[in-house]
Structures are given as structure tokens and as C-alpha cells.
Amino acid sequence: MAMLWKHVRASSPLLKRHVTRAHLLSRPFTTTEGHRPTIVHKRSLDILHDPWFNKGTAFSMTERDRLDLRGLLPPNVMSPDLQIERFMVDLKRLEVQARDGPSDPNALAKWRILNRLHDRNETMYYKVLIAKIEEYAPIVYTPTVGLVCQNYSGLFRRPRGMYFSAEDRGEMMSMVYNWPAEQVDMIVVTDGSRILGLGDLGVHGIGIAIGKLDLYVAAAGINPQRVLPVMIDVGTNNEKLLEDPLYLGLQQNRLDGDDYLAVVDEFMEAVFTRWPNVIVQFEDFQSKWAFKLLQRYRNTYRMFNDDVQGTAGVAIAGLLGAVRAQGRPMIDFPKQKIVVAGAGSAGIGVLNAARKTMARMLGNNEVAFESAKRQFWLVDAKGLITQGRENIDPDALPFARNLKEMDRQGLREGASLEEVVKQVKPDVLLGLSAVGGLFSKEVLEALKDSTSTRPAIFAMSNPTKNAECTAEEAFSILGDNIIFASGSPFSNVDLGNGHIGHCNQGNNMYLFPGIGLGTLLSGARIVSDGMLQAAAERLATYMSEEEVLKGIIFPSTSRIRDITKKVAAAVIKEAVEEDLAEGYHEMNARELQKLSEDEIEEYLHNNIWSPNYPTLVYKNE
Numbered sequence: 093m094a095m096l097w098k099h100v101r102a103s104s105p106l107l108k109r110h111v112t113r114a115h116l117l118s119r120p121f122t123t124t125e126g127h128r129p130t131i132v133h134k135r136s137l138d139i140l141h142d143p144w145f146n147k148g149t150a151f152s153m154t155e156r157d158r159l160d161l162r163g164l165l166p167p168n169v170m171s172p173d174l175q176i177e178r179f180m181v182d183l184k185r186l187e188v189q190a191r192d193g194p195s196d197p198n199a200l201a202k203w204r205i206l207n208r209l210h211d212r213n214e215t216m217y218y219k220v221l222i223a224k225i226e227e228y229a230p231i232v233y234t235p236t237v238g239l240v241c242q243n244y245s246g247l248f249r250r251p252r253g254m255y256f257s258a259e260d261r262g263e264m265m266s267m268v269y270n271w272p273a274e275q276v277d278m279i280v281v282t283d284g285s286r287i288l289g290l291g292d293l294g295v296h297g298i299g300i301a302i303g304k305l306d307l308y309v310a311a312a313g314i315n316p317q318r319v320l321p322v323m324i325d326v327g328t329n330n331e332k333l334l335e336d337p338l339y340l341g342l343q344q345n346r347l348d349g350d351d352y353l354a355v356v357d358e359f360m361e362a363v364f365t366r367w368p369n370v371i372v373q374f375e376d377f378q379s380k381w382a383f384k385l386l387q388r389y390r391n392t393y394r395m396f397n398d399d400v401q402g403t404a405g406v407a408i409a410g411l412l413g414a415v416r417a418q419g420r421p422m423i424d425f426p427k428q429k430i431v432v433a434g435a436g437s438a439g440i441g442v443l444n445a446a447r448k449t450m451a452r453m454l455g456n457n458e459v460a461f462e463s464a465k466r467q468f469w470l471v472d473a474k475g476l477i478t479q480g481r482e483n484i485d486p487d488a489l490p491f492a493r494n495l496k497e498m499d500r501q502g503l504r505e506g507a508s509l510e511e512v513v514k515q516v517k518p519d520v521l522l523g524l525s526a527v528g529g530l531f532s533k534e535v536l537e538a539l540k541d542s543t544s545t546r547p548a549i550f551a552m553s554n555p556t557k558n559a560e561c562t563a564e565e566a567f568s569i570l571g572d573n574i575i576f577a578s579g580s581p582f583s584n585v586d587l588g589n590g591h592i593g594h595c596n597q598g599n600n601m602y603l604f605p606g607i608g609l610g611t612l613l614s615g616a617r618i619v620s621d622g623m624l625q626a627a628a629e630r631l632a633t634y635m636s637e638e639e640v641l642k643g644i645i646f647p648s649t650s651r652i653r654d655i656t657k658k659v660a661a662a663v664i665k666e667a668v669e670e671d672l673a674e675g676y677h678e679m680n681a682r683e684l685q686k687l688s689e690d691e692i693e694e695y696l697h698n699n700i701w702s703p704n705y706p707t708l709v710y711k712n713e
């Protein structure tokens with residue numbers, strides 16, 4: 093974020109007056125929209141160079157006069173729509189020879205064009221993104237964001253977000269005031285240690301935090317002036333980066349143990365001191381720290397881990413959708429046999445949530461919880477995990493299979509994925525391994541013997557090249573009577589017999605924006621398990637019976653604003669029911685409790701940011 097913004101403030105003073113409930117519902121709290129003007133303390137070129145306020149050729153003549161802009165822009169005043177049309181001509185030129193979206197060879201060039209727009213005019217950038225989210229989510233988010241992080245030292249132009257490094261110990265509490273915004277609603281923080289399935293990308297991983305926050309703005313309508321991408325740079329263990337003279341981060345090995353914790357603790361204290369109501373989303377931390385940090389902070393701060401908790405919710409929704417797609421009721425979920433490849437933060441997060449969901453359906457008692465774990469077979473880099481595994485990871489231990497039981501199934505410690513699929517004949521094969529092609533021809537062939545009437549394949553690893561299999565591979569080997577979902581988007585597959593294999597995108601993008609928005613507008617003290625469960629259940633019931641039977645278990649990204657609102661409403665309701673909601677701005681806890689479901693929707697509708705240019709008025713500071 094350009095430092096020249098530092099002394100600029102958008103102020104929209106809240107009028108002190110008696111506030112009625114109807115007024116609370118109807119009045120947007122976000123600053124830059126609606127009819128009230130936005131006060132700015134700069135003029136002339138400074139405005140044009142400020143992406144928060146710049147409108148480019150859309151400045152009206154009166155505004156040009158008022159802000160000393162006359163003569164600094166070409167004379168033709170353009171409507172926002174025409175402005176976008178002109179921008180699109182440039183962007184579309186690249187698509188002439190493009191293949192399908194996800195494997196688009198021009199994806200990086202498109203990202204550059206969009207990023208330049210982001211740098212000069214945020215309102216227009218988000219207008220484009222929201223209008224064409226299906227087309228540009230794969231550019232600003234997975235898969236292209238992975239490529240961006242891998243090439244970040246060359247792509248880096250203007251800084252965006254904040255960097256807290258191991259060198260900043262003792263300074264973070266004051267550094268946090270260098271950020272120009274008085275209010276920050278959402279932080280996405282990473283330490284760059286496991287970016288998508290691409291491993292340790294060090295400081296270049298900030299691209300993932302930027303991409304996730306783009307979705308917060310586009311899907312959840314969080315005001316872009318109140319989001320903050322953060323990189324915690326504790327070094328990197330990536331040998332290439334350690335030796336690369338162009339690397340932008342600290343060239344030292346990652347801090348570990350208490351030294352590492354001290355840096356993250358200091359960061360959390362600093363941001364919550366300046367912005368006590370902020371929500372912090374942890375993103376792409378290596379599994380080793382993902383669980384520990386979640387346990388360390390989740391009962392004290394408003395935070396959640398997207399890879400552990402967001403992914404779990406999306407997977408639960410997808411797994412329940414797969415049951416419905418077999419023409420069975422969701423309550424049959426505890427009968428599903430599920431093989432999971434990948435025992436990292438994402439895989440274990442999914443398993444814990446799936447086990448709890450099954451246990452709830454089976455009576456919600458200790459016996460149900462114990463028996464539910466028998467539905468899962470967990471395979472990692474060393475094969476099937478059993479109680480015979482040496483130095484077993486404590487997070488995987490609850491899912492380690494009993495050796496005698498496995499013997500009866502013809503399996504052993506370390507059995508290969510193919511062997512496991514052959515013996516178990518699972519209903520679901522779910523990959524969160526980060527290994528592209530792991531669901532090989534042999535593994536998919538073995539799945540043909542599944543006892544399910546409609547087996548499901550979730551190749552959830554990102555970006556596209558890390559997907560466990562492609563849609564084409566799954567449908568060509570198993571035919572169209574399957575459910576297919578992937579973390580990064582694939583195009584539907586034409587099976588040549590008049591049948592189309594439907595591709596779902598199974599990505600935490602369907603939940604994290606709604607979890608964040610619901611937490612923000614409820615003012616929940618923490619992000620509880622109940623709130624996460626409510627979010628997942630809302631996503632699970634979003635698709636109609638007819639869609640699910642066609643194999644469509646997740647909405648298309650073009651519906652992301654709608655699903656996000658529904659998820660946020662479910663989160664608010666749950667936060668109120670659990671007595672965690674402390675309210676947001678003028679909507680206090682008591683008022684929140686009185687809202688009906690319709691009123692919650694209205695409250696949400698009125699408090700989400702839309703990309704419209706506000707009228708700007710200059711005032712001396």
C-alpha cells in the first residue's frame with residue numbers, strides 16, 4: 093500500500109441522535125457509499141495517485157473543479173460502465189489465444205493488468221471483480237495467485253499490506269500505527285510457510301493474503317479500506333530463496349519454538365491493541381504451527397484458521413452433498429466410507445469435523461464419537477496410518493487404524509493409497525495431500541469397485557497442478573456417475589455421449605468470507621465451533637435437490653455474494669444464540685437479539701460495501 097496514503101483519512105462523522113431499530117436496519121454503516129459525501133484532505137495529483145479515492149476519468153466536472161483536478165485528466169467524463177468497457181478492451185485482448193480459464197497461458201499477464209488497476213483505482217478494480225467473479229477469481233485467487241507468489245520478486249511494484257519480521261521484535265506495537273486506516277475489520281495473515289500446495293515461499297506468500305482479502309471485498313462486501321494483508325516474516329527454509337539475491341524477505345532459516353511464538357504473540361497483541369474488534373484469519377501456516385496457534389489464540393482473540401476450520405466446513409458441506417447426490421438423506425452420512433489422502437492441517441481439520449458431524453447424527457455421545465472414527469482411512473506420505481506407526485503425529489493419532497482390524501481388511505501399516513482404495517471400496521476419496529496426480533490411473537481404476545452407487549472424488553489440493561487428479565481423468569476413467577470437486581476450478585467435461593461431467597469447486601472460499609462477515613456484524617467475541625458448524629450447515633443446504641442430483645454440490649462462484657450473505661446470517665444467528673454477540677457499531681447486543689431472520693438479512697444487506705464512487709469533498713485538515 094503506497095505510503096503516500098498515510099495522511100489521508102476518509103471521515104464520515106456519525107450523527108449523534110436517537111437511533112431507532114428501523115433506523116439501525118436501514119442505515120449503512122460503511123463509510124464510502126450511500127449519498128453522504130466522503131471528506132478528503134488532499135487534492136489534485138495526490139487524489140489521482142490514491143487508489144482509495146481515485147475515480148480516473150469518472151470524476152465529474154464539478155468534482156474536478158472542487159478538487160483542483162481540472163486539466164489533469166482528459167476532458168471526456170466517462171461513466172463508470174464506460175470506464176470498465178475501456179479497461180476490458182485491454183484485458184480481453186489477451187484472451188484471443190487463451191484456452192480455458194484455469195490453464196490460461198495469459199493468466200499472469202491478466203493478473204498484472206488487474207493489479208495495476210488495483211493500484212490506481214480500488215473502486216473500479218472491485219467493480220470489475222464483482223461483476224466478473226467467475227472469470228477473475230481464478231486470476232486473483234487460486235490457481236494464478238500461486239504463480240504470482242512464486243514470481244513475487246519480479247512482480248512486486250507497490251507494497252500492499254504490512255510486513256512484521258523477526259527483526260521487528262519489540263517494535264510491533266508502534267509499527268502497527270504506520271498503517272493509514274483508523275479502522276481495520278479483517279486481517280489475513282500468513283507466515284508463508286505452506287502457500288497452497290507450493291511449500292515454503294517465505295515473504296512472497298503475502299500474495300495469498302492479498303488474494304483472500306480480495307474475496308472478502310468481492311464476496312462479503314468488506315470495505316476495502318478496512319482490510320489488511322499481513323506477512324509475518326520469520327525467515328524461510330526454502331534453500332532457493334535463501335540463496336536468491338532477488339528474494340524480498342529475511343534470508344535466514346525460520347525461527348522455531350519459543351522464538352517463533354514470541355513474534356506471532358507480539359503481532360497479535362499489537363493488532364488487537366490498535367483495532368480491538370478486528371478479525372484475524374490465519375492462512376497457509378505449515379501444519380506444525382497451524383493447530384498450535386489456533387489452540388493458543390482461539391479463546392482469547394477473534395481469529396480462526398481458514399485451512400483447518402474453513403476447509404473442514406466446506407468439505408463437510410461437500411460430503412453431505414455427495415450423500416444427497418446418491419439420492420439418500422444426509423442422515424446417512426455416518427455410513428459413508430471415506431479415504432483421506434493427506435494428514436496435514438487441512439486433512440486433519442476435515443477428519444475432525446467429519447467425525448464430529450457423524451457423531452452428532454448418531455446420538456451425540458461418547459459411543460457415537462468412538463464408532464464414527466471407523467469410517468475413515470487416513471493415508472499420508474508413508475501410506476496408511478495405523479497404530480503401528482512410529483512417531484505418529486499426535487493430531488493424526490485419533491485416526492490411526494487398529495492393526496488387527498486392518499489385518500482383517502487385508503491392509504497393513506503403510507499400505508499404499510491404491511491398496512487402501514482396493515480393499516476399502518470407499519464412497520469418498522478425498523485428497524488434501526498437495527501431490528499433483530496422486531489419484532493415478534490405478535487408484536481411479538480401483539475406485540470403480542466402490543460400494544457406493546455414486547462415488548465421490550474430492551481433489552482438493554491447490555493450485556491446479558497440485559490437484560490429486562484432473563476432472564478429465566476422473567470422468568474418463570469412472571464415467572459420469574460420480575461426484576467431482578476440486579480445490580481450483582476445472583471446466584466441465586464433455587463425455588461425448590451427450591453427457592456432461594459437472595465440476596464443482598470445493599474451496600474454502602465458500603465459507604471464509606461469510607464466517608468473517610458474520611463475526612464482524614455480530615461482534616462475536618470469538619469464533620466458536622458452533623458458528624463454524626452453522627456456516628457449514630448453511631452451505632450444505634444451499635443447493636437444491638434438483639441441482640444435487642445433477643452432481644452440482646457447490647454453487648458456482650457467480651453466486652458467491654449470495655451464499656456468503658446466507659452463511660454470514662447463519663453465523664450471526666448462532667453467535668446470538670450462544671450469547672457471544674456483542675454487537676457492531678450502533679447495533680448493540682440487545683438489538684441484535686431482537687432481529688428476525690429477515691431482519692438479519694436486511695441488516696447484512698445494508699452493511700456490505702458496494703463498489704460505487706462516493707462524492708468527494710475537500711476539507712483542510
Ligand SMILES: NC(=O)C1=CN([C@@H]2O[C@H](COP(=O)(O)OP(=O)(O)OC[C@H]3O[C@@H](n4cnc5c(N)ncnc54)[C@H](O)[C@@H]3O)[C@@H](O)[C@H]2O)C=CC1
Pocket residue numbers: 286287288289290378379380398399403406433434435436437438439471472473474475509524525526527530552553554555558578579580598599600601
Ligand atoms: N480446497 C481447499 O479449500 C483447500 C485446499 N488445501 C490444500 O490442501 C493441501 C494440503 O494442505 P496442508 O494440509 O496444510 O498441507 P501439509 O503439507 O501440512 O499436508 C500434506 C499432507 O499430505 C501428505 N502427503 C504427502 N505426500 C503424500 C502421498 N504421496 N500420499 C498421501 N499423502 C501424502 C503429507 O504426509 C501430509 O500429511 C494443499 O495443496 C492446499 O492447497 C488446503 C486448504 C483448503
Ligand SMILES: CC(=O)C(=O)O
Pocket residue numbers: 234287288289376398399553554579599600601
Ligand atoms: C484454498 C486454500 O486455502 C489453500 O489451498 O490453502
Ligand SMILES: [Mg+2]
Pocket residue numbers: 288375376398399
Ligand atoms: Mg489456505
